[in-house]
Amino acid sequence: MAAPTMNNRMIKWFDDRLPIFTFMHHELHEYPTPKNLSYWWNFGSLAGIMLVVMIVTGIVLAMHYTADANLAFGSVERIMRDVNYGWLLRYIHSNGGSMFFIVVYIHVFRGLYYGSYKSPREVLWWLGIIILLLMMATAFMGYVLPWGQMSFWGATVITNLFSAIPLVGDSIVTWLWGGFSVDDPTLNRFFSLHYLLPFVIVGVVVLHLWALHVHGSNNPKGIDMKGPQDSIPFHPYYTVKDLFGAALFFVVYAVFIFFFPDYLGHPDNYIPANPLVTPAHIVPEWYFLPFYAVLRAFDFDIWFMPAKLLGVIAMFASILVLFVLPWLDTSRVRSGTFRPVFKWFFIILIIDCVVLGYVGAKAPNDPLIASQESVQAANDEYNACVAKADAAGKNGEEECDKPFFVQYVHLGQLTTAYYFFHFLLLLPILGRTERTLPLPTSISEPVTKGGAGAGQ
Amino acid sequence: MNGDGVMTRRIVTGLAAAILGLGIATAAQASGGGTVGERHWSFQGIFGTYDRAALRRGLQVFQGSCASCHGLKYIAFRNLQDVGFTEGEVKAIAVDYTIADGPDDAGDMFERDGKPSDRFPSPFANENAARASNGGALPPDLSLIVKARADGANYLYGLLTGYHDEAPKGVELMEGMYYNDAFSGNQIAMPPPLFADGVDYEDGTEATVEQMAADVTTFLAWAASPEMETRKRLGIKVILFLLVLSGLLYAVKRKVWADVH
Ligand code: HEM
Numbered sequence: 079m080a081a082p083t084m085n086n087r088m089i090k091w092f093d094d095r096l097p098i099f100t101f102m103h104h105e106l107h108e109y110p111t112p113k114n115l116s117y118w119w120n121f122g123s124l125a126g127i128m129l130v131v132m133i134v135t136g137i138v139l140a141m142h143y144t145a146d147a148n149l150a151f152g153s154v155e156r157i158m159r160d161v162n163y164g165w166l167l168r169y170i171h172s173n174g175g176s177m178f179f180i181v182v183y184i185h186v187f188r189g190l191y192y193g194s195y196k197s198p199r200e201v202l203w204w205l206g207i208i209i210l211l212l213m214m215a216t217a218f219m220g221y222v223l224p225w226g227q228m229s230f231w232g233a234t235v236i237t238n239l240f241s242a243i244p245l246v247g248d249s250i251v252t253w254l255w256g257g258f259s260v261d262d263p264t265l266n267r268f269f270s271l272h273y274l275l276p277f278v279i280v281g282v283v284v285l286h287l288w289a290l291h292v293h294g295s296n297n298p299k300g301i302d303m304k305g306p307q308d309s310i311p312f313h314p315y316y317t318v319k320d321l322f323g324a325a326l327f328f329v330v331y332a333v334f335i336f337f338f339p340d341y342l343g344h345p346d347n348y349i350p351a352n353p354l355v356t357p358a359h360i361v362p363e364w365y366f367l368p369f370y371a372v373l374r375a376f377d378f379d380i381w382f383m384p385a386k387l388l389g390v391i392a393m394f395a396s397i398l399v400l401f402v403l404p405w406l407d408t409s410r411v412r413s414g415t416f417r418p419v420f421k422w423f424f425i426i427l428i429i430d431c432v433v434l435g436y437v438g439a440k441a442p443n444d445p446l447i448a449s450q451e452s453v454q455a456a457n458d459e460y461n462a463c464v465a466k467a468d469a470a471g472k473n474g475e476e477e478c479d480k481p482f483f484v485q486y487v488h489l490g491q492l493t494t495a496y497y498f499f500h501f502l503l504l505l506p507i508l509g510r511t512e513r514t515l516p517l518p519t520s521i522s523e524p525v526t527k528g529g530a531g532a533g534q
Numbered sequence: 535m536n537g538d539g540v541m542t543r544r545i546v547t548g549l550a551a552a553i554l555g556l557g558i559a560t561a562a563q564a565s566g567g568g569t570v571g572e573r574h575w576s577f578q579g580i581f582g583t584y585d586r587a588a589l590r591r592g593l594q595v596f597q598g599s600c601a602s603c604h605g606l607k608y609i610a611f612r613n614l615q616d617v618g619f620t621e622g623e624v625k626a627i628a629v630d631y632t633i634a635d636g637p638d639d640a641g642d643m644f645e646r647d648g649k650p651s652d653r654f655p656s657p658f659a660n661e662n663a664a665r666a667s668n669g670g671a672l673p674p675d676l677s678l679i680v681k682a683r684a685d686g687a688n689y690l691y692g693l694l695t696g697y698h699d700e701a702p703k704g705v706e707l708m709e710g711m712y713y714n715d716a717f718s719g720n721q722i723a724m725p726p727p728l729f730a731d732g733v734d735y736e737d738g739t740e741a742t743v744e745q746m747a748a749d750v751t752t753f754l755a756w757a758a759s760p761e762m763e764t765r766k767r768l769g770i771k772v773i774l775f776l777l778v779l780s781g782l783l784y785a786v787k788r789k790v791w792a793d794v795h
Contacts (some may be wrong), residue, residue, distance in 0.1 A: 113794055155608050155678070158761065165761040166768075310794055318790050322783035329776045336769025337580055340681060348682035348758075349674075358718070 110309035112297035120323035121185040128178040145269035147262040150225035179365035193412030202289035219268040226347030242387040300413025308521035367438030375494040408509030442487035456481035570692035592753025605656030608677035612650040671723030680758040692716035694747035
């Protein structure tokens with residue numbers, strides 16, 4: 079690791095006193111990176127780019143936004159209509175939230191497939207999950223700021239979850255709200271925190287990258303670099319590859335911004351918040367839907383635990399389980415490429431998460447298969463039967479068979495159960511029993527033998 | 535080492551399915567209640583623009599048939615200049631309105647003629663007054679209505695053309711309610727606002743209910759997204775630029791990576 083040659087005397091003078099240029103040269107230029115990273119490795123840098131995009135557009139939006147329950151909605155419309163290119167700013171930021179989540183979800187699933195969470199990258203993985211949690215808090219509070227109907231009711235539903243905590247729940251909710259309902263004080267603190275948290279994320283990203291650079295990137299083969307023949311310098315190889323990926327990604331992003339700017343949002347959020355009118359369906363942003371489905375999967379109490387508390391615990395557990403993943407996955411082989419059984423379960427897990435998201439968008443008690451009409455008819459028949467039995471002096475609810483039909487919540491329960499099954503039971507067992515394929519001896523081996531190298 | 539390529543393809547397919555699934559989910563969550571058909575709109579598609587003649591007619595319909603109950607508070611008269619009205623026309627439109635202003639030097643509120651920088655005044659002083667005049671129901675401000683409903687343009691058109699003279703058999707209409715196909719629950723407190731020849735179109739178009747509904751929908755779609763034409767025009771440029779940039783970067787990447795293997 080030679081120090082960079084510095085021709086500029088000023089830079090050299092500065093670097094002798096604070097070796098920041100040497101540091102950057104090591105970490106961004108020389109930094110030895112596996113030569114076989116596929117395009118799935120682009121999503122980390124894309125997440126970083128999105129973070130910058132969000133912070134920059136967010137700061138400018140904040141210059142025009144008013145955090146006041148009476149003025150917030152109108153101030154956003156002013157940004158859309160009267161601020162020069164305000165609509166562009168706002169659509170970059172609002173769609174940016176979605177793009178950021180798409181990128182980070184892909185980034186996380188990349189890690190799940192290639193076993194990037196395994197030793198020695200556990201701390202790196204933890205930091206990633208902390209980033210994910212911070213992003214969720216930031217996005218949730220950001221969605222409240224335009225103070226539309228979904229802002230208000232989403233905030234009400236989600237903050238209300240804390241009331242499930244035994245004994246102190248209600249006090250906590252009052253404390254969070256700064257009053258007895260979601261109102262002006264809530265909006266103001268959410269704005270303050272929405273401004274703060276992204277900078278906390280920046281801090282954790284720095285730690286994330288620090289941890290990354292200790293052992294270097296994992297790679298599609300999941301084996302360690304064994305020498306200089308396995309690595310290439312980060313610059314120019316990965317800088318140009320990341321830039322190419324970013325440009326392509328921005329095409330997709332631009333399609334949303336310019337042509338479907340409200341597609342990922344909910345129309346109700348263009349109705350000003352109204353505490354007296356509850357929307358027919360309160361749904362969070364799409365990236366929270368799988369968690370929303372887990373939350374609502376619990377429509378039954380267990381012992382002294384009310385359904386609501388169970389739902390909240392399960393929802394948080396669905397992320398917290400990732401913290402112990404490095405120890406739940408007992409396989410010594412990192413990459414899914416060499417795990418023929420794991421591969422299939424990985425695909426099932428993705429489908430499971432997508433189905434959870436689908437369920438999260440639905441009213442839990444709507445029929446899943448039966449038509450609305452036939453359910454209506456069965457219910458009418460049941461009600462008529464109950465009424466008749468009651469009139470005859472019998473207990474109608476005992477006399478008549480309540481019609482049963484499969485509802486979305488049942489699918490949600492199934493997929494929630496499967497999610498936890500995957501992490502808590504399947505991975506520990508699979509790691510011990512699966513017959514993995516033979517690992518290549520080095521990253522460059524198959525390439526020198528003339529095989530098709532994975533990705534480039 | 536083919537496994538990796540296969541996996542990559544599988545993941546891509548999975549993701550595509552996920553994104554599709556999302557689409558279905560949002561479309562499905564949007565529905566609920568009334569029935570709405572589909573129409574072709576001038577402002578649809580990536581090259582869509584607002585039909586200028588329809589906008590002018592739509593303004594006429596809005597002023598003649600809606601403004602007595604509904605506000606349009608995010609639109610200033612001068613905004614009409616962005617879609618082809620001349621300065622003179624805008625002044626003439628504004629002058630017809632009386633705007634409450636003040637306080638003046640003596641501290642009194644006063645009324646004056648509208649100016650291009652004024653916004654369309656709301657017909658009622660406040661929510662209570664609006665409800666009192668509408669049998670308890672609140673006519674919403676229409677500035678954002680097309681964005682505030684799923685599939686807004688088709689919905690609005692469906693709402694305006696979806697009235698029945700009488701409720702279908704077996705449906706009990708509540709006091710002061712009208713039967714409407716598009717409205718969720720089918721009972722709406724808004725009386726049918728459009729009648730054939732309800733306005734006298736300046737351009738001589740025949741004022742059928744469908745024509746008026748389509749025109750006012752175009753007008754309100756513009757009111758909800760006045761930036762749309764600029765947005766789409768800029769979007770095409772930005773995307774073309776990014777595609778070229780991607781192509782160039784891909785070429786550079788190929789060149790840089792040529793010696794790695
Ligand atoms: C603000 C969000 C995030 C940013 C900016 C970010 C940034 C990055 C960057 C630039 C890399 C290196 C490039 C790469 O390997 O893809 C990386 C690697 C990594 N990130 Fe993140 N990340 C974020 C969120 C997360 C989350 C939520 C997780 C997991 C829960 C995570 C887990 C990882 C792991 C395991 C690696 C090492 C990957 C490997 O080498 O295989 N990251 N991150």
